[in-house]
Amino acid sequence: MTKHFNKLTSLVLGTTLVATVASAAGGGELEKVMKARGLTENDVIRAAKTYNPTGGRDEFIVFSSGGQSGQVIVYGVPSMRILKYIAVFTPEPWQGYGYDVDSLKILRQGNIRGREINWGDTHHPALSEKDGKYDGRWLAINDKANPRIAIIDLHDFETKQIVSNKVFKSAHGGAFFTPNSEYILDAAQYAAPFDNNYHPIEEYKESYRGGVTIWKFDDKIGKIIEKDSFTVEMPPYMQDLSDSGKGVSNGWGFTNSFNTEMYTGGIEVGMPPNEAGMSRNDTDFLHVYNWEKLAKLAKDKKNVKIINGHKVIPIEVAVKNDALFLIPEPKSPHGVDVSPDGEYITVCGKLDTHASVYKWSKIKELIKSKKYTGKDPYGIPILDMKSSLHGQVELGLGPLHNQYSPVDGEIYTSLYVDSQVVKWNYKTLKVLDKENVHYNIGHLCGMEGKTADPQGKYIIALNKLAIDRFQNVGPLHPQNHQLIDISGKTMDLLVDMPLPLGEPHQAVAIRAEKLHPHVRYKMGTNSKTGKEHVGKTLAGQERIERRNAKGKIDPKGKNVFIYSTFVRSHINPERITVNKGDNVTMYMTNLERAQDETHGFTVDNFNVHASLEPGETAEINFIADIEGVFPYYCTEFCSALHLEMMGYLMVKDP
Ligand code: CUK
Ligand code: CUA
Numbered sequence: 174m175t176k177h178f179n180k181l182t183s184l185v186l187g188t189t190l191v192a193t194v195a196s197a198a199g200g201g202e203l204e205k206v207m208k209a210r211g212l213t214e215n216d217v218i219r220a221a222k223t224y225n226p227t228g229g230r231d232e233f234i235v236f237s238s239g240g241q242s243g244q245v246i247v248y249g250v251p252s253m254r255i256l257k258y259i260a261v262f263t264p265e266p267w268q269g270y271g272y273d274v275d276s277l278k279i280l281r282q283g284n285i286r287g288r289e290i291n292w293g294d295t296h297h298p299a300l301s302e303k304d305g306k307y308d309g310r311w312l313a314i315n316d317k318a319n320p321r322i323a324i325i326d327l328h329d330f331e332t333k334q335i336v337s338n339k340v341f342k343s344a345h346g347g348a349f350f351t352p353n354s355e356y357i358l359d360a361a362q363y364a365a366p367f368d369n370n371y372h373p374i375e376e377y378k379e380s381y382r383g384g385v386t387i388w389k390f391d392d393k394i395g396k397i398i399e400k401d402s403f404t405v406e407m408p409p410y411m412q413d414l415s416d417s418g419k420g421v422s423n424g425w426g427f428t429n430s431f432n433t434e435m436y437t438g439g440i441e442v443g444m445p446p447n448e449a450g451m452s453r454n455d456t457d458f459l460h461v462y463n464w465e466k467l468a469k470l471a472k473d474k475k476n477v478k479i480i481n482g483h484k485v486i487p488i489e490v491a492v493k494n495d496a497l498f499l500i501p502e503p504k505s506p507h508g509v510d511v512s513p514d515g516e517y518i519t520v521c522g523k524l525d526t527h528a529s530v531y532k533w534s535k536i537k538e539l540i541k542s543k544k545y546t547g548k549d550p551y552g553i554p555i556l557d558m559k560s561s562l563h564g565q566v567e568l569g570l571g572p573l574h575n576q577y578s579p580v581d582g583e584i585y586t587s588l589y590v591d592s593q594v595v596k597w598n599y600k601t602l603k604v605l606d607k608e609n610v611h612y613n614i615g616h617l618c619g620m621e622g623k624t625a626d627p628q629g630k631y632i633i634a635l636n637k638l639a640i641d642r643f644q645n646v647g648p649l650h651p652q653n654h655q656l657i658d659i660s661g662k663t664m665d666l667l668v669d670m671p672l673p674l675g676e677p678h679q680a681v682a683i684r685a686e687k688l689h690p691h692v693r694y695k696m697g698t699n700s701k702t703g704k705e706h707v708g709k710t711l712a713g714q715e716r717i718e719r720r721n722a723k724g725k726i727d728p729k730g731k732n733v734f735i736y737s738t739f740v741r742s743h744i745n746p747e748r749i750t751v752n753k754g755d756n757v758t759m760y761m762t763n764l765e766r767a768q769d770e771t772h773g774f775t776v777d778n779f780n781v782h783a784s785l786e787p788g789e790t791a792e793i794n795f796i797a798d799i800e801g802v803f804p805y806y807c808t809e810f811c812s813a814l815h816l817e818m819m820g821y822l823m824v825k826d827p
Contacts, residue, residue: 219667222658225252233620235633235682236298236312237654240675243293245314245325250620250631250682253656253670261323261332262293262316269773269784270332274758274792275701283321283335286369294318296678297348297414301392305352305419305513305625309687311395313348313357320344322359322388326395328691329786331700336397338386339483340367340404346385346415346428352625354392356464358417360385360428364409367480377437378550381409384485385428387464387471403471403484405462405491408551409435411451412460414508414574419625420515422533424465427518429506433457433549456501456558458549459509459520461536463496470494488551498540499549501558503529508574508616512584513625517563517599521572521586528572528586530599532563566602568595574679576619578629578659585622585632585659587614594634594657596664608664610634610655611642618680628684632657632664635677643671652677692768694788706790708760710736715745732756733797739772739785740764742814744807749820752827755797762790773808776822782808797824 207217225231231249234256239246243262248255262283264271271280271291283290293316301311312325320338325331338344338359346360364381366372372380389401410430418425432451467486470476477484491497503522510519518531539545539561545554571590577583582600587593592613596606616635620628639653651671658665694700697709715738721730733755738745739762751757763772763785774791775782778799783791807818 219658219665223251223253223656223668225249225254231685233628233631233682234685234688235618235680236300237618237635237672237677237680238295238298238314238675240296240677241292241294242675243295243316244674245295245298245312246672246674246677247330248670249685250633251656251667253654253668255672257330258674259325259330259332261295261314261325262290262319262321262335264291266782267784269782269791272780272782272793274794275699275706276332279332279335279701283316283319283323283337285319285321285337290319292318293321293323295675296345298679298681299348299350299357300681300683301354301390301395302350302352302624303354305423305515307621307624307683307687308354309683309689311354311390311392313350313390315344315347315359317343317345317362320359320361322348322357322397324395324397326703327688329694329700330690333701333703334396336388336399336402338404339481340384340485341365341386344386346412349415349417349426350390351417351426351464352419352423354390356468357388357390357397358385358415358426358428358464359388360412360415361407362411362413364411367404367406367485369481374437377409378435383407383409383412383430385412385415385426385460385462387426387467389468399483403467403477403486405467405486405497406488407460407497408433408488408549408553410458413506416509416511416518416623417464418511418515418533420513422511422515422518424463426460426462426464427509427511428460428462429502429509429520430458430460431505451505454504457504457506457522458499458555459502459506459518459531461498461500461540461556462491466494466496467491470496488553492552492554495540497553498556499553500531500536500556500561503527510575510577510623512599513577513627515625519575519584519586519599521568521575523571523573523589526567526570526572527565528568528575528597528599529565530563530602531561535563536561563599564602566597566604568597568604569593569607573614574616576617576622576632577627578619578622579627580629585617585619587617587634589613589615589637592636594632594664596659606663608657608666610636610657610666611638611653611669612640613637616679618682620682621684622682630658630660631682632659633680633682635680637676639671642669654680692787693766694786696764696788697762697790698788700786700789700791706760706762706792708734708736708758708762708792709790710738710760710762712738712740712764714738717746717749732758735759737761738764739774739807739818741770741812742807742818744774744805744818744820747820748823749805750823750825751797753797753800753824755824756794757797758792758794760790760792761785763787770811771809772811772818774805775808776805777803779803784809797822800824800826
């Protein structure tokens with residue numbers, strides 16, 4: 174373990190550190206603590222590299238997928254302190270998400286075929302880009318299980334949009350922004366019919382399809398524009414991870430695939446029902462497609478067919494327009510990662526010990542000269558693997574994903590089976606260093622490590638297993654994110670962080686100074702739309718209105734509207750009396766201007782909850798279908814009179 178740390182340096186450094194601190198502290202305090210806690214000098218140096226004194230800030234902010242929780246986890250680097258869970262695909266009561274009217278609308282945008290879905294399987298968060306660099310404005314993340322993309326506004330870290338994929342039945346290869354956030358690439362995973370009908374598995378080759386959905390993104394308003402989005406149809410290979418070209422390869426997209434055998438377990442009599450059928454071929458296919466050209470094609474009706482109201486560019490159209498090609502790649506690949514300048518494309522195959530580095534200028538030349546080695550069964554031209562490759566390098570067992578540093582040619586790759594991070598050079602194809610991680614690493618996260626401008630300094634290992642690294646909290650363990658210092662010649666593992674919220678497949682890190690979130694809303698804002706809320710209520714405007722079905726004020730109406738305000742330490746009004754069966758809508762405005770003065774609201778027994786940030790107006794709605802007396806109160810401890818911030822809802826049988 175100490176092989177990565179130059180012993181002599183560490184001893185000298187350590188001794189100096191101990192001596193310095195000891196003299197500053199006026200005698201041996203540090204040594205005493207080290208002895209009591211059993212810390213080595215290396216431990217103390219590593220601790221000092223990650224410690225934030227109280228009130229201190231981190232240099233980078235990480236957005237991690239929350240896996241099966243359907244959420245996003247935010248934490249700081251190097252301190253590895255969790256700052257926030259962002260509610261995305263799953264109701265999150267403490268934020269009011271799914272428990273107030275406006276957030277429920279966002280959640281329900283994610284309905285699939287009219288069905289409510291209350292969770293997600295998030296894999297790949299992506300930050301919006303300008304010139305291939307993060308601009309700190311928007312975050313997108315995919316749901317693999319119920320193929321959807323969510324957009325999070327980094328001005329308030331709230332989910333503002335969910336769109337469901339109209340043709341895919343699962344999607345793994347998203348979200349990946351194009352270099353100026355024009356589009357979001359989102360590749361399918363398990364091939365399935367694009368329509369919603371039953372097609373027997375025997376028709377796999379004819380009726381099942383894969384593809385990449387190219388979502389149009391308006392980066393001014395931070396919204397996916399569904400009518401300008403489209404899908405490029407691909408063969409029923411299982412598409413996997415994608416990356417967008419940048420720099421010299423801008424305008425192109427790259428998507429891996431596995432199961433080019435099109436094995437289904439049923440078609441090929443005699444094949445055992447296991448994954449062996451999916452990895453018989455020596456190679457699978459890297460899909461290379463020109464999204465810029467495809468986007469132009471999609472604008473003309475004659476190039477698309479409409480399936481479930483969504484535009485699909487058929488394979489033939491993409492091929493005829495020289496917009497879709499295949500290159501063989503080592504079998505069962507996982508990550509495909511484009512270098513900062515866009516020239517090198519590194520593919521790692523789970524079942525191959527090598528990383529394969531493709532060179533864009535070579536691929537471009539083959540495309541230009543129409544030098545194909547053949548076509549696949551769907552007529553897509555195949556480019557020669559050897560002629561597209563810059564080279565291959567043996568890294569170890571189970572290479573998965575890659576990240577870059579600012580050092581020319583330097584790349585970091587996760588080795589799933591070997592449980593290691595390997596540092597190597599994709600230009601010289603030389604392995605430089607390996608570091609053990611704990612255990613079975615999936616993705617790894619560099620600081621802006623997949624952009625045109627990687628920041629270096631740290632790599633985070635996103636490990637699948639923690640096993641013995643933390644206090645046992647039962648058979649279901651937390652995940653383990655490990656922070657690695659990459660500023661030296663060799664890597665140095667600094668610290669472990671347990672992550673107790675689903676499997677964090679991928680994470681992205683941005684310089685903290687690029688984020689500019691608001692501390693309060695303009696008074697009366699609906700945080701989900703950014704616009705003024707219809708229920709905005711200022712001090713003195715509090716009232717209760719009874720209206721009829723036409724919306725007219727009517728003492729006999731069944732709809733009760735409460736315009737309320739929240740300010741330390743009163744909810745106004747403090748008494749609300751309604752009739753049993755009334756439809757109750759409550760608008761709540763937090764009048765506070767002070768930073769962090771959030772109030773919460775619930776009425777006992779009605780399954781509603783709102784979190785009201787300063788300036789925010791939120792809305793809850795329920796049928797008062799049970800008679801009784803129901804206390805309501807503020808759920809945030811907001812002042813010394815927090816417990817007094819309450820009132821009564823009286824429901825009487827008229
Ligand atoms: S990931 Cu989604 S299977 Cu390697 Cu990008 Cu974990
Ligand atoms: Cu407001 Cu407690």
